[in-house]
Amino acid sequence: MQTTANDYQLSPSDLPGMRAWLYFQNMFGSAMPPVNDAVHQFFIEIVSVSDKYALITNPSFQWVISQMFVTLDGITDNREISLVSQYMDFCNRGSITLPCDDQDHDFGPKDGYPLVFTSYWVTFLNGYGYRWGRLDEGGMYYETLFPRGISIPIVNDARRNAINTLVDSWRPTPSKAFIDEQLTPGNGTNKQPAAAARKKLNDWAATNPMLSKVIIAMEANQRTKMKDLIKSNEVYNAEAYFFIFHWLLCFCTGNAGDQKLALDLISSPASSPEYDNDTFINQLIYLSLMHLGNPNGGFRFGNETRQNFLRLLLDLIKTTDDASKIIKASMNTNLDILRSDNAYPMEDMYNPGIDLDTRIAHTVAALEVGRRTIKIV
Amino acid sequence: MQTTNNDYKLAAADLPGICSWVYFLGLCGSGARVVDGAARLFFLEILSLSEGFSTLKDPSFKWVISQMFSSLNSFPNNEEMSIVSQYMDYCNRTSVSLPSTDKHYVSGSITGYPYVFTNYWITYLNGYAYCWGLWDDPDMYNRVIFQAGVRLPHPLVLQSRYNTIAKLMKDWNPNPPLDYIDVQPNTGGQANIQPATAAKTKLEAWAKINSMPSKVISSMEANKRLKMTDLIKSDSIYNADVYFFIFNWLVTLCAGNDADQKMALAIAKCPSSSFEYDNDTFINQLLYLALMHLGNPRGDFRFDNGGRQKVLTDLFAVIRGTDEATTIIKNSINNSLNRLRTNNSYPMQDTSNPDLGFNIRFTDTLAALEDGRRAVAAKL
Numbered sequence: 001m002q003t004t005a006n007d008y009q010l011s012p013s014d015l016p017g018m019r020a021w022l023y024f025q026n027m028f029g030s031a032m033p034p035v036n037d038a039v040h041q042f043f044i045e046i047v048s049v050s051d052k053y054a055l056i057t058n059p060s061f062q063w064v065i066s067q068m069f070v071t072l073d074g075i076t077d078n079r080e081i082s083l084v085s086q087y088m089d090f091c092n093r094g095s096i097t098l099p100c101d102d103q104d105h106d107f108g109p110k111d112g113y114p115l116v117f118t119s120y121w122v123t124f125l126n127g128y129g130y131r132w133g134r135l136d137e138g139g140m141y142y143e144t145l146f147p148r149g150i151s152i153p154i155v156n157d158a159r160r161n162a163i164n165t166l167v168d169s170w171r172p173t174p175s176k177a178f179i180d181e182q183l184t185p186g187n188g189t190n191k192q193p194a195a196a197a198r199k200k201l202n203d204w205a206a207t208n209p210m211l212s213k214v215i216i217a218m219e220a221n222q223r224t225k226m227k228d229l230i231k232s233n234e235v236y237n238a239e240a241y242f243f244i245f246h247w248l249l250c251f252c253t254g255n256a257g258d259q260k261l262a263l264d265l266i267s268s269p270a271s272s273p274e275y276d277n278d279t280f281i282n283q284l285i286y287l288s289l290m291h292l293g294n295p296n297g298g299f300r301f302g303n304e305t306r307q308n309f310l311r312l313l314l315d316l317i318k319t320t321d322d323a324s325k326i327i328k329a330s331m332n333t334n335l336d337i338l339r340s341d342n343a344y345p346m347e348d349m350y351n352p353g354i355d356l357d358t359r360i361a362h363t364v365a366a367l368e369v370g371r372r373t374i375k376i377v
Numbered sequence: 378m379q380t381t382n383n384d385y386k387l388a389a390a391d392l393p394g395i396c397s398w399v400y401f402l403g404l405c406g407s408g409a410r411v412v413d414g415a416a417r418l419f420f421l422e423i424l425s426l427s428e429g430f431s432t433l434k435d436p437s438f439k440w441v442i443s444q445m446f447s448s449l450n451s452f453p454n455n456e457e458m459s460i461v462s463q464y465m466d467y468c469n470r471t472s473v474s475l476p477s478t479d480k481h482y483v484s485g486s487i488t489g490y491p492y493v494f495t496n497y498w499i500t501y502l503n504g505y506a507y508c509w510g511l512w513d514d515p516d517m518y519n520r521v522i523f524q525a526g527v528r529l530p531h532p533l534v535l536q537s538r539y540n541t542i543a544k545l546m547k548d549w550n551p552n553p554p555l556d557y558i559d560v561q562p563n564t565g566g567q568a569n570i571q572p573a574t575a576a577k578t579k580l581e582a583w584a585k586i587n588s589m590p591s592k593v594i595s596s597m598e599a600n601k602r603l604k605m606t607d608l609i610k611s612d613s614i615y616n617a618d619v620y621f622f623i624f625n626w627l628v629t630l631c632a633g634n635d636a637d638q639k640m641a642l643a644i645a646k647c648p649s650s651s652f653e654y655d656n657d658t659f660i661n662q663l664l665y666l667a668l669m670h671l672g673n674p675r676g677d678f679r680f681d682n683g684g685r686q687k688v689l690t691d692l693f694a695v696i697r698g699t700d701e702a703t704t705i706i707k708n709s710i711n712n713s714l715n716r717l718r719t720n721n722s723y724p725m726q727d728t729s730n731p732d733l734g735f736n737i738r739f740t741d742t743l744a745a746l747e748d749g750r751r752a753v754a755a756k757l
Binding site for chain 1: 672673674675679680681682721722725726730731732733734735736
């Protein structure tokens with residue numbers, strides 16, 4: 001596994017991407033209940049992950065996400081089926097209708113849209129639209145627009161280029177083995193290509209255990225990274241522990257072994273002068289909040305933003321294993337303190353007179369001890 | 378007096394009901410010293426009070442309010458007089474006018490209201506309304522609406538009394554007993570004055586014979602006083618829940634008679650010293666603890682600064698007394714509000730005691746109040 005010097009540094013711009021990743025894992029992780037129409041949903045959600053991926057600068061998160069796309073790209077016809085899935089959604093959105101061409105109506109082009117309808121497939125690729133109106137109403141003030149439906153994930157360059165090449169070769173005529181291009185517009189004409197795409201997608205999903213393959217490989221990478229993090233002989237700072245907090249949240253969506261490791265880690269004793277006989281997770285969240293609010297740090301979040309940070313994460317965590325329950329309880333406790341005390345944890349109502357830098361140093365030390373007590377097999 | 382395990386534990390849901398109780402006491406308590414129209418005011422305000430009661434969970438507050446309703450219900454004809462009082466208010470504020478019968482005008486009905494005026498009593502029960510306009514206008518766009526005035530106390534406060542009043546309303550529709558209600562079938566001019574005056578005469582005569590509402594208020598205040606005496610004298614060790622309860626009960630005690638106000642003053646002014654606030658008073662320590670209790674992230678309220686301020690401003694807004702105890706309490710509330718406004722973390726952090734942690738200050742304040750309470754108890 002490649003690591004880099006900045007492997008464990010998160011910046012504010014990483015957080016939305018991390019949340020999109022957490023949302024994705026809380027849908028498809030091994031611990032989550034089966035998703036209805038899972039393969040189709042997977043192809044929808046990887047587009048969102050990809051959009052937010054563009055915001056992520058942290059190499060570790062970039063690595064685990066891009067590796068997932070590499071795994072996906074190793075599966076037969078994954079690119080074609082990705083397009084089939086998107087084309088099905090496009091067709092299901094509704095029928096394409098042509099402008100009225102009688103003597104009472106007029107129509108014309110709309111900027112950015114082809115004026116000529118070729119097929120549903122070409123409309124999926126390029127869009128289609130026109131302006132129109134009644135001749136006696138003095139203008140074409142109505143617009144009928146069918147925006148294009150294709151969206152190619154950007155995460156993995158090789159896969160993106162390959163899909164672009166595929167699309168070029170399928171323009172304007174796609175492979176009939178995958179796409180019913182449907183040349184006829186009008187009410188109800190969308191149903192036939194949508195049904196054909198649905199059948200193709202279902203047949204492919206039945207013969208290719210794509211989802212489990214991709215998720216299992218991704219979770220193996222995640223696990224390796226987590227073990228490396230815990231076992232490392234490096235001395236971590238607040239940045240690294242803030243990273244670990246996020247990695248830990250994602251980790252809880254993994255298999256039973258992952259959840260057990262997560263539970264061991266968060267439950268390990270971690271005592272500081274401020275919080276004696278406490279646990280790793282409580283110290284971890286305390287340090288994360290100090291890190292987020294540190295006026296000399298990279299985030300410098302105000303109280304509301306610190307609260308919002310926790311709330312947004314809490315909304316995304318759907319796991320119900322013991323580790324997740326404990327993590328959520330600790331987050332909620334910290335939210336209560338943030339609400340009650342605007343200065344928390346820049347000042348600590350339970351530890352007055354101990355400055356922020358000292359408490360950060362104490363908490364980092366407590367986490368270092370806690371981390372080293374975990375036995376990794 | 379019955380007490381229960383949860384007797385002194387207030388929840389966030391109790392606070393609006395307590396405010397409506399304080400508001401009621403400020404108007405109708407012995408401390409308000411209202412003589413003219415006291416019975417009318419009492420019957421009017423118990424309706425809002427019964428609504429506030431419906432949200433209360435605390436057994437002690439529920440007990441003192443429901444006991445007052447029980448006491449009221451022991452007076453003959455109290456239910457009838459409740460209706461008479463409402464009807465008097467209704468007539469005083471409502472002068473019914475009929476639509477013009479001039480040939481240039483037309484009128485019509487409005488959905489949900491009777492279109493035919495019968496009398497003031499029926500209008501009080503059902504309302505009355507019409508729309509009207511010039512006959513050659515495209516629409517009858519003017520609307521005249523007389524809303525119904527009848528209100529029933531919330532059944533939760535005393536179901537049997539609610540049932541009796543509801544039955545009376547039914548039995549008196551459309552024809553009430555004439556010895557209680559002047560139905561007044563006429564409109565226009567000063568027609569509303571006659572039934573209002575008749576109701577006032579009836580109500581005042583009843584109030585005089587029955588010493589109302591002073592008898593009910595005195596009985597309620599005796600219960601309140603008894604509870605406060607119990608609270609102060611108890612050998613139990615109190616926690617913050619109980620002291621927050623005492624703070625609220627103390628505010629209500631000030632609305633009582635001279636003896637109540639004297640007791641409230643003795644409690645509020647009692648010396649109470651903590652490590653943090655030496656040579657201070659019981660009321661200041663009580664408010665300090667109340668705010669720590671409200672903000673405690675490990676407590677039940679977990680109010681942020683805005684929520685803590687709201688508790689005080691809501692209460693402050695309904696305290697009407699001008700006695701010495703009330704003045705001292707209001708000053709202490711204002712001082713606390715000023716601190717909350719200038720320090721968002723107060724009292725989770727205390728700029729006057731920057732080196733003392735929340736838990737220590739919490740415990741110290743509790744101890745100071747326990748000492749103060751025992752000092753007051755010795756004098757009661």
